[in-house]
Amino acid sequence: MASAIADSSKVVSPIRKRTASEEETFRALQTEFDFEQKREILKDQRNFIVDEESFIETFLKCLICRELYDDIVRPPKLLNCHHSLCLQCILLIFQKEAEYRKSLTPAYGELPTAVTIICPTCRTNFITTQDTIRQLPTDHRIIQLIDFVNRTERYTTDFCPQHRFQPINFFCELCITFICRDCTVVDHQEALGHTVVDFEGAIKKYIPILDKAVKEMDSEKDAIKMKQKAVEDAIENLDKEENKVSDEIKESFAKLRKILEEREQEVLQMAQREVGNEKSKLKEKLSLMEKRSEELDENINEIEKTKEDGKLETLYKTSRTYSSYRSEPVIKVKEIDEGVVPKFSFNSRDESTISNKLQNFGDVSSFSESVYTRPTLGRSAALSEDRYGSSRYSAVSENRYSSSGSSSSSSSYTSRYSSPYNRYSYRT
Structure with a gap:
């Protein structure tokens, strides 16, 4: 034992x-x-x-x-x-x-x-x-x-x-060590600058400090959650803005494409019309030549038939009819006779100017609007600045007011101030 x-x-x-x-x-x-x-x-x-x-x-x-x-x-x-x-x-x-x-x-x-x-x-x-x-x-x-x-x-x-069998029930804050009662009068005297507290007193002293720290951390966590929610909402709003701007861009370019397509059809019809006029002229002369060829074929057939019949009377009449026949000049076709072939070209006037304008057509500009409301301070509100640059309030009144920023200027430079409670914006 x-x-x-x-x-x-x-x-x-x-x-x-x-x-x-x-x-x-x-x-x-x-x-x-x-x-x-x-x-x-x-x-x-x-x-x-x-x-x-x-x-x-x-x-x-x-x-x-x-x-x-x-x-x-x-x-x-x-x-x-x-x-x-x-x-x-x-x-x-x-x-x-x-x-x-x-x-x-x-x-x-x-x-x-x-x-x-x-x-x-x-x-x-x-x-x-x-x-x-x-x-x-x-x-x-x-x-x-x-x-x-x-x-x-x-x-x-x-x-x-x-110190043999002396229970350790004190704490020296200066030395950051546990001590017994004998140590408090030997090596850790308060007269020498040592701060000695018993365990119960230390707990009563340190627990409120830690509770306060936890409360501050909880407050900071709440502020972070609030700001996280604001950032998430801002990201969601940006997604909506992206969709809206994309729809506007597509609509604008769709209008331009429609105008270009309509103009393209007009120019194509113009080309068809001009080329069709020339083709009609040539077809008209071709029709005349075909008609003349048919007349000549009929005369030749009549002469050949007369020759085949061999009747003197018919031969006499036919010879009297065609004795003075001379070949007529072929219908004059300028494009063939003179070798003048009609050509067509597309006059793309202002093409370079329009191309440059289309290349630089449209842009995307950003600006800020006041979309958050800031709570007014109540009677027991305490304002403190947190490490994220935003304001924290220990109490918030139900009264709210909206802060609207100026948006009349069209400059692309934007200044903004944001916090978990409000967002001011103005453009200069």
């Missing part, structure tokens, strides 16, 4: 109330700083301090399997030598020893009913059977210790490494 008594910085001890005499002694210790006197008092009224982890490892766990004892699966069984092992490990020792004995005497078909087992603690041996092992008495002291550990209220205390 002595090995379980801890001289460490972290130990566990049952909590109990001080008696009247102990309370009086404790108060004396708080005001009296005679170390020798305190040592004598503590010698008479010392607490039983136990390292719980070492205590459990030493007394409440099986020596073989290192599992915690219990009263069902691993009950602690007392051997004849009064050392304890869990039932499972004793049975396992018995089984291994029985198998070993059987391997030495293969003539036996079954495991021996009784073997000699050795205590792993004191090396004492004794003969036993499996039924006898199950009938071994339970070490109820261990069961009671387990129940005591489970039921006893415990607390963990850090002890000062410089």
